[in-house]
Amino acid sequence: MDSDRVSALIGQRVRQYRLNQDLTQEDLATLANVSLNAVKSAEGGKSTLPTYVAILQALGHIDNLLAAFPDEGVSP
Structure with a gap:
């Protein structure tokens, strides 16, 4: 999936x-x-x-964003 499609989703x-x-x-807003234009x-x-x-x-959905970046811990 290209970046434009991801952004749209x-x-x-x-x-x-x-x-x-x-x-x-x-x-x-x-x-x-944030501004109305930002929304x-x-x-x-x-x-x-x-x-x-x-x-x-x-919106109470920050966990959705954080789920995209799970903590993988320190790699040896």
Whole structure:
């Protein structure tokens, strides 16, 4: 899967998380302490990692992001 497709899927999931919580984009922007344009960009799959972190924290889904980077411990 190419990076554009992955970005689009992440944006779709952020949008679905927001809608499942019955939040407007404006509500989410306020909760995440980001701009409305930042939320719109994130849902469009065009954002930065710090913005996704803020949004996922606000939505209570930060564990989903952290699951992509499991702690493998120290390799000998």
